[in-house]
Each structure stands twice: as C-alpha cells, then as structure tokens.
Amino acid sequence: MRRGRGTPEVNAGSMADIAFxxxxxxxxxxxxxTDKGIAIxxxxxxxxxxxxNDIRIKERNVLKVLVNANDQLxxxxxxxxxxxxxxxxxxxxxxxxxxxxxSESPTKAIISLKNDRGTSYNIYITVHNELKAAYNELxxxxxxxxxxxxxxKLNESQQNExxxxxxxxxxxxxxxxxxxx
Amino acid sequence: MKLQKKKKPSPAISTSSLPDIVFMxxxxxxxxxxxxxxxxxxxxxxxxxxxxxxxxxxxxxxxxYIGSPTESYRGKFGTAxxxxxxxxxxxxxxxxxxxxxxxxxxxEAEVPLMTTSIKADKEAKMGIVTDVKQExxxxxxxxxxxxxxxxxxxxx
Numbered sequence: 001m002r003r004g005r006g007t008p009e010v011n012a013g014s015m016a017d018i019a020f021x022x023x024x025x026x027x028x029x030x031x032x033x034t035d036k037g038i039a040i041x042x043x044x045x046x047x048x049x050x051x052x053n054d055i056r057i058k059e060r061n062v063l064k065v066l067v068n069a070n071d072q073l074x075x076x077x078x079x080x081x082x083x084x085x086x087x088x089x090x091x092x093x094x095x096x097x098x099x100x101x102x103s104e105s106p107t108k109a110i111i112s113l114k115n116d117r118g119t120s121y122n123i124y125i126t127v128h129n130e131l132k133a134a135y136n137e138l139x140x141x142x143x144x145x146x147x148x149x150x151x152x153k154l155n156e157s158q159q160n161e162x163x164x165x166x167x168x169x170x171x172x173x174x175x176x177x178x179x180x181x
Numbered sequence: 182m183k184l185q186k187k188k189k190p191s192p193a194i195s196t197s198s199l200p201d202i203v204f205m206x207x208x209x210x211x212x213x214x215x216x217x218x219x220x221x222x223x224x225x226x227x228x229x230x231x232x233x234x235x236x237x238x239x240x241x242x243x244x245x246y247i248g249s250p251t252e253s254y255r256g257k258f259g260t261a262x263x264x265x266x267x268x269x270x271x272x273x274x275x276x277x278x279x280x281x282x283x284x285x286x287x288x289e290a291e292v293p294l295m296t297t298s299i300k301a302d303k304e305a306k307m308g309i310v311t312d313v314k315q316e317x318x319x320x321x322x323x324x325x326x327x328x329x330x331x332x333x334x335x336x337x
Contacts (some may be wrong), residue, residue: 012200019203026210035236035298037227037328045318083336117308121247121301122228124310125327131231132337136232175311 019134038128043171059106060101063092065128069118082126089134093166106138114173128170135168142166223248225264228303229332241295243283245276247309248302263307264313273309276316300328312321 056151066074073080075088093109095102103109111131115124136151139162143151147158154162224246236242247266250258255269264271266279284292297317301310315327 012197015200016196016203019200019207023203023207023210026207030210030214035242035300035326035328036233036331037236037237037298037326038230038232039234039236039296039324039326041323042314042318042323044321086336090234115307116309117306119279119307120303120309121305121310122303124307125228125230125303125329128327129232129329132232133335175307 010066032179038125038132040128040170057110058104058108061103061110063089063103063109063111065111065113065131067113067115067119069116069124071120071123073127082123082130085127085130086134086137089131090138093134094138109162110171112171112173115175117175119175131170132168135166138166139163213218217248219244219246219265219268221246221265221273222249222251222254222268222270223263223302225302226304227300227328227330230329231329231332231335233304233329233331234326236296236298238294241287241291242326243280243295243297244300245313246300246314247277249304262302262309264309268281273312273316275318277312280317280320280322294324295322295324296326296329298326 064074064076068074073082073085075085077111078090089111092102093104093106095104113127113131115127140151142165143149143154143158146162147154151159151162218235223246233315247262248259248265249255249262250270258270264273264276266275271279280297284295287295299310299313314325
C-alpha cells in the first residue's frame with residue numbers, strides 16, 4: 001500500500017467539474033419521450049384478381065360509424081356526439097337487453113368505420129380511441145366478473161379467452177372524397 | 182476509546198465521492214438519451230387520447246411526420262399539411278421507398294416486428310393520412326401506431 005515518494009497523487013479535484021460539464025450536455029440534449037399512441041393493425045392489401053369473397057353479415061351485427069368532413073358523427077343513421085360514442089358502442093356490442101337492432105352476440109359484432117378525406121385527424125383519433133375504450137371497458141368488466149381480477153393481472157390464456165369473447169373488429173372503409181379536400 | 186474522538190471540531194465534509202455521484206447521473210443520461218436524428222420541418226401537435234400504449238422497441242420504429250411546414254418553409258411550401266420522411270418533405274408515393282430503406286437497415290428477423298409511427302398534427306386532414314396508410318398497406322408494413330398524448334378526461 002505504501003506509495004513511492006516519486007509519484008505524487010493525481011489531483012482529482014477537477015474530476016467533478018468535468019463530469020458536471022458532460023452531465024449538463026446530456027441533460028440538455030436528452031429527450032426522454034417514449035412514443036405513445038394508439039396501436040392498430042392495418043388489413044393487408046387485397047391481392048389482385050383475388051375473387052371477391054362475399055361474406056354476408058347481418059345488418060344488426062354491424063355498427064356503422066360515419067364521420068363527415070365537418071367532423072360530425074353518424075352512427076347507424078343517427079347523429080351522435082363523440083362523447084356518447086363509447087356508451088353507444090358498448091351497448092351495441094354487449095346488447096344486455098337483447099335488442100333486436102343491436103348485435104346478436106359480442107363475438108359477432110363488427111364496427112365499420114368510414115370517414116371523409118376532409119375529416120380532421122383529431123376526430124378520427126378520438127373516434128378510434130372511443131371504440132377502443134369501449135372494448136377495453138367491456139373486457140375489464142368481464143375480467144372482473146369472471147375471474148375477479150383486473151384484465152391486466154390475468155394470465156395469458158385468460159386474457160385470450162376474454163379477447164376472443166370481445167373480439168375487436170374495426171373495419172375501415174376507404175374514405176370518400178365529398179368535401180374535395 | 183472511539184467515543185472520545187468525536188469531540189474534535191467537526192471536519193469538512195468530504196466531497197471525494199461527488200465525482201462518483203455525478204458520473205452515475207451522467208451514465209444514466211448517456212444511456213437513456215436519444216439524440217434527435219431528424220430536424221422537424223413540420224409542426225406537429227399530436228392529438229390526445231386515453232387508450233394509449235407505449236411503443237416498445239424504439240430502434241424498430243420508423244416515423245412519418247405529417248403537419249403544416251414550419252415558418253421558414255412556408256414561403257416555399259405553403260401551409261397545407263405535408264409529409265416529412267427523415268429530413269425532407271415527401272409525397273405519399275415515396276413512403277414505400279422509405280419503408281424499404283428502413284427495413285434494409287435492420288436485421289431480417291426484426292422486420293416483422295417493425296412498427297411505423299405516424300406523428301400527425303391534429304389539424305391535418307384524413308386525406309393525406311389515408312394516402313400514407315394505403316402506401317403502408319402496399320409494402321405490407323401493417324403495424325401502425327398513431328402517436329398521441331395522454332388525455333386526462335374520459336368521456337362517459
């Protein structure tokens with residue numbers, strides 16, 4: 001442990017300054033923004049000369065959501081505020097009162113979303129968000145009812161069981177160009 | 182006895198561990214930092230949503246920006262929303278090429294895990310977003326993320 005007399009100790013007093021300088025540089029340049037957003041999966045492009053498969057779906061199983069260029073919502077032919085969309089969607093999917101106009105069962109429910117080229121991106125995201133929220137809330141409620149646990153805390157097979165029951169099917173049609181945007 | 186030693190006048194606080202602490206912080210920031218690789222030429226204020234998920238692997242995400250050009254580019258490009266890929270303005274038909282390049286830069290096994298994140302301004306119209314979506318479908322880049330920020334209020 002004894003040091004030779006010839007080598008004096010290196011002065012480490014300025015080490016802190018150097019480190020601070022570097023630290024401040026990284027503090028300034030850093031961006032800790034994890035990107036967040038609504039994840040969706042696009043349908044694959046239909047292959048050319050693919051025979052058009054004509055799947056018939058009962059009208060009652062489809063919730064038609066139309067958004068026009070003025071950001072107004074038409075849900076199954078009925079003008080609706082975006083704030084009521086989630087409630088309406090949940091009602092449609094679950095159909096607790098067995099309304100003959102709403103979906104037969106949650107597994108058969110399909111949401112068809114159509115917007116105009118002039119629709120604002122903001123309302124489009126809001127609509128997507130509300131539809132997703134409707135499914136998430138229903139899944140959460142079922143998780144609580146069936147397993148007595150929050151959906152996030154279930155194991156994978158239980159989650160899949162619920163996901164199969166409340167299968168999220170949002171079909172997006174090609175937008176129409178009405179407003180000429 | 183050890184207790185008697187404490188009667189001495191209190192010594193100066195040792196700062197010799199300060200560099201260590203600072204270095205620790207430094208390493209933390211060095212590891213978490215992501216140097217901004219693209220200069221934004223469009224203004225983007227992402228819409229707000231409640232059902233948002235975090236994007237997992239940052240290195241596998243390609244970004245497409247849509248918004249109206251920033252002030253310095255307005256004279257040249259006007260105020261209508263435009264697409265920005267990497268560092269340049271682009272037209273929708275350049276999206277395929279962009280995705281191909283992004284794919285070429287990754288290992289083949291990672292390609293199916295790649296996500297495209299659309300960072301579009303909330304004032305943008307769906308027309309331009311749809312064009313991008315169609316292009317993404319063409320090159321089979323189906324994992325998509327609409328970048329949005331957290332909204333506190335929930336509609337009931």
